[in-house]
Amino acid sequence: MNALNVAKFGGTSVADYAAMSNSASVIKGNSDTRLVVISACSGVTNLLVELANGVADAKKQQDVLAKIADIHFSILEHLPANAAVDIAINDVLDEVATFATAAATSPSDRLTDSLVACGELMSTHIFTHLLNAQGIDAERVDVRQILKTDNVFGNATPDLVETAFHAQGVLRPLCDVKVAVTQGFIGADNDGNTTTLGRGGSDYSAALLAEAVQATSLEIWTDVPGIYSTDPRIAPAASPIDEISFSEASEMANFGAKILHPSTLVPAMRHDIPVFVGSSKAPEQGGTWIRDTAKQSPLFRALALRCNQTMVTLTSLNMFHAYGFLAEVFNILAKHKVSVDLITTSEVSVSLTLDQTNTRGGAPTLPDGAEKELAKLCKVTVEQDMCLVALIGNHMGESRGAAAKIFGTLEDYNLRMICYGASSHNLCFLTSTNESKDVVRALHKELFENE
Ligand code: ADP
Numbered sequence: 417m418n419a420l421n422v423a424k425f426g427g428t429s430v431a432d433y434a435a436m437s438n439s440a441s442v443i444k445g446n447s448d449t450r451l452v453v454i455s456a457c458s459g460v461t462n463l464l465v466e467l468a469n470g471v472a473d474a475k476k477q478q479d480v481l482a483k484i485a486d487i488h489f490s491i492l493e494h495l496p497a498n499a500a501v502d503i504a505i506n507d508v509l510d511e512v513a514t515f516a517t518a519a520a521t522s523p524s525d526r527l528t529d530s531l532v533a534c535g536e537l538m539s540t541h542i543f544t545h546l547l548n549a550q551g552i553d554a555e556r557v558d559v560r561q562i563l564k565t566d567n568v569f570g571n572a573t574p575d576l577v578e579t580a581f582h583a584q585g586v587l588r589p590l591c592d593v594k595v596a597v598t599q600g601f602i603g604a605d606n607d608g609n610t611t612t613l614g615r616g617g618s619d620y621s622a623a624l625l626a627e628a629v630q631a632t633s634l635e636i637w638t639d640v641p642g643i644y645s646t647d648p649r650i651a652p653a654a655s656p657i658d659e660i661s662f663s664e665a666s667e668m669a670n671f672g673a674k675i676l677h678p679s680t681l682v683p684a685m686r687h688d689i690p691v692f693v694g695s696s697k698a699p700e701q702g703g704t705w706i707r708d709t710a711k712q713s714p715l716f717r718a719l720a721l722r723c724n725q726t727m728v729t730l731t732s733l734n735m736f737h738a739y740g741f742l743a744e745v746f747n748i749l750a751k752h753k754v755s756v757d758l759i760t761t762s763e764v765s766v767s768l769t770l771d772q773t774n775t776r777g778g779a780p781t782l783p784d785g786a787e788k789e790l791a792k793l794c795k796v797t798v799e800q801d802m803c804l805v806a807l808i809g810n811h812m813g814e815s816r817g818a819a820a821k822i823f824g825t826l827e828d829y830n831l832r833m834i835c836y837g838a839s840s841h842n843l844c845f846l847t848s849t850n851e852s853k854d855v856v857r858a859l860h861k862e863l864f865e866n867e
Pocket residue numbers: 425426427428429455616637638639640642643644645646647648649672673674675676718
């Protein structure tokens with residue numbers, strides 16, 4: 417099989433002309449790179465989400481639109497004039513304005529997806545133009561013809577069979593003759609409506625497309641030279657990881673390490689595609705390889721932090737020694753499409769956190785209907801403003817003294833919903849948002865900086 421590398425560039429890697437030029441050099445550096453998946457230029461998705469949530473004030477709306485236009489035209493200023501690209505960008509900007517006006521009166525998840533997709537639609541026009549101007553024979557593909565999903569706007573699920581069919585028919589033949597450039601994050605449902613895979617979804621798109629074109633490797637180019645023992649923005653002493661296993665890296669992604677969208681490694685694991693994470697600004701610094709198995713499997717590997725958690729506690733004396741209570745609770749949650757993340761139980765209460773990946777962001781909420789039905793069964797308490805800290809490692813449950821070391825370090829903090837033992841790869845708990853970064857720093861110092 418011929419080598420085919422898929423390279424994904426995140427928002428900061430296509431933020432401006434300089435960043436796009438660095439990314440172009442990375443593509444030039446690997447002749448196996450035939451498919452390029454990119455995000456919106458840095459900051460654009462946030463501006464689009466703001467419009468999607470409804471900006472009623474006309475002047476404010478104009479300001480946001482002007483900012484979005486400026487980000488794109490200031491990159492084009494550095495490139496040879498190209499009327500077709502200018503027209504394409506102006507067309508998308510017109511769409512943004514129309515959608516923004518509609519969202520100001522009646523925002524919806526469907527409208528949000530059409531609006532936020534415009535970021536990737538514009539960045540791919542410009543980046544393809546830049547690659548061609550730099551002598552790389554590149555062609556832009558609208559990924560909505562390839563990546564098919566269901567119609568859960570804001571958090572769509574890909575249709576793997578349809579996606580593979582279109583990728584094999586359209587994308588793969590193009591990759592054989594040119595460098596194909598396409599959008600991360602977005603897709604389309606069966607009716608052609610634009611959908612998104614949730615914030616940060618470009619990583620997941622790249623992995624899905626790598627799987628669909630049967631790529632032999634996937635590179636995720638971002639603003640840090642690889643995966644670190646924790647977010648270096650939180651703990652500057654964090655150290656880079658050379659090689660990590662799929663299972664450890666997926667736990668990290670799942671538990672909030674922003675470096676990878678939670679689902680990114682699922683397609684890579686299915687097809688055993690090795691994944692590299694590196695910095696497009698400093699590719700010479702190397703990065704992290706994520707593979708089926710890593711040569712080393714340390715007891716403590718990394719710490720991840722995920723904020724905006726919602727914790728729901730259900731309390732009822734009827735739970736005591738009864739059967740069927742939890743089944744009833746989960747039936748109600750399933751009926752209202754509430755996805756549960758963590759869960760801990762006692763004799764008379766059960767606490768759970770709600771899953772959240774939706775494009776519109778914010779803390780997940782318990783739908784009113786679900787809360788009312790649960791309230792007939794038990795007392796319902798909803799708490800927000802919490803963060804989930806996860807320690808990822810290997811065989812932690814079988815290691816004597818690990819728990820003492822961890823909890824001894826955190827004796828001054830209030831920890832909630834401790835989950836330990838369900839997986840030998842992680843231990844996690846909730847803290848208040850205020851204390852969360854201090855907790856990560858304290859644990860990192862104790863477990864990763866003392867060797
Ligand atoms: P991109 O726009 O390229 O997708 P993101 O901002 O989504 O980039 O992800 C990169 C960021 O992830 C880094 O700047 C860093 O702050 C954060 N991050 C979180 N956890 C880690 C980690 N364990 N290692 C490295 N970076 C991490």
